[in-house]
Amino acid sequence: MTLRPSTAERLDRAIDHLLTGAPPAVAAATAGLPAPQRALVEAAASVRSALVASVVAPRFEARLGARLSGAATSPWILRHPGRLIVSGAVGSAVGVGVTTYAVWRTTRRASAAHRLLHR
Amino acid sequence: MTIEPIRQDGTTADADLGDVRAAQRDRAAFGALYRRYIDRVYGYCFYLLGDHHDAEDATERTFLAALGAIERYRDEGASFRAWLFRIAHNQVANTLRGRARRHATPLDDVPEPMVDDDPAGLVGLAEETRRLRRALATLPEDRRQVVILRFVDGLSAREIGVVLGRSEGAVRVLQHRALRQLAQALRS
Numbered sequence: 111m112t113l114r115p116s117t118a119e120r121l122d123r124a125i126d127h128l129l130t131g132a133p134p135a136v137a138a139a140t141a142g143l144p145a146p147q148r149a150l151v152e153a154a155a156s157v158r159s160a161l162v163a164s165v166v167a168p169r170f171e172a173r174l175g176a177r178l179s180g181a182a183t184s185p186w187i188l189r190h191p192g193r194l195i196v197s198g199a200v201g202s203a204v205g206v207g208v209t210t211y212a213v214w215r216t217t218r219r220a221s222a223a224h225r226l227l228h229r
Numbered sequence: 230m231t232i233e234p235i236r237q238d239g240t241t242a243d244a245d246l247g248d249v250r251a252a253q254r255d256r257a258a259f260g261a262l263y264r265r266y267i268d269r270v271y272g273y274c275f276y277l278l279g280d281h282h283d284a285e286d287a288t289e290r291t292f293l294a295a296l297g298a299i300e301r302y303r304d305e306g307a308s309f310r311a312w313l314f315r316i317a318h319n320q321v322a323n324t325l326r327g328r329a330r331r332h333a334t335p336l337d338d339v340p341e342p343m344v345d346d347d348p349a350g351l352v353g354l355a356e357e358t359r360r361l362r363r364a365l366a367t368l369p370e371d372r373r374q375v376v377i378l379r380f381v382d383g384l385s386a387r388e389i390g391v392v393l394g395r396s397e398g399a400v401r402v403l404q405h406r407a408l409r410q411l412a413q414a415l416r417s
Contacts, residue, residue, distance in 0.1 A: 116401075117405065118398070118401040118402050118404070118405040119401055121401070121404065121405050121408070122386050122401045122404060125379065125404070126385075129379075129380075129383060149412050150405070150408040150409060150412055152412070153408050153411045153412035153415055154380070154408055156357060156361055156411075156415060157361060157365070157376060157380050157408070157411060158380045159358075160357070160358040160361040160362060160365075161276065161365075161376075161377065161380050161381045163268055163269065163272050163381055164268070164271055164272040164275045164276070164284075165268060166267055166268055166271040166285075166288070167281075167285075170285050170288075171267055174263075174267070174288070174289050174292060175260070175263060175264075177289070177293070178259060178260070178263055178292055178293070178296055179257070179260070181256075181293060181296055181297075182256035182257045182259055182296065183256075183257065
């Protein structure tokens, strides 16, 4: 004994046909949908054309791609993503400190040289 | 993460399997999967969250989680994309739980599709598109998820079952009800 597929199953088959590019009428007929249900395939076709695939922003895609590449080579980032933020913050603080010190040293040397020249 | 086997015929038809195996050996190979699915995962998050910023956050968390767990993925009947969208589904659910006080962009504000047909047809299509999106926004959450996974991401009823933790039959029933509701909205 073979069980007749339910309406929901036949509708699903019709949608499979629709997603491969079949026109709604052909998709409904191929799946053996009764006439009252064919309006649902028309609705499915409208939904398909209304819901276009969103295109991701290129900058976001590039940034996430770079982050994934970094994570692929440093698996600890994946286990502890918070550490990435902390290490970034520490790195920035160290960078600011080094730059400030370098500027201070240069200014100090310049002023010492200036004093020697004009003594 | 455990996913129940859904494939009954024992085939290994998952087209992504080669890339998944490569990424399991060397995570640097994950890039191929990332490039293949970035638009679809983002689209799924965007249509459910209605906000570009939240969608980007959820997409980022999805791919970081997928990369972190790729070694644990096993081809036990659930396709890679069903596994990936299940992670995305969890991230979207987390965002929805955490944003109770935030205002989301209505689905009507999603950019219109590009159509290069005649201008008269364009006006009719734009109106129908707006009506459909409004109708979609009124669907219960589970029906909306089914419609988006099926029509935007092209997942099968079986795969959607894996993503939502429902049976294949239950997904078909949800799809049937969602389309009936949308067809009524289009007629009214």
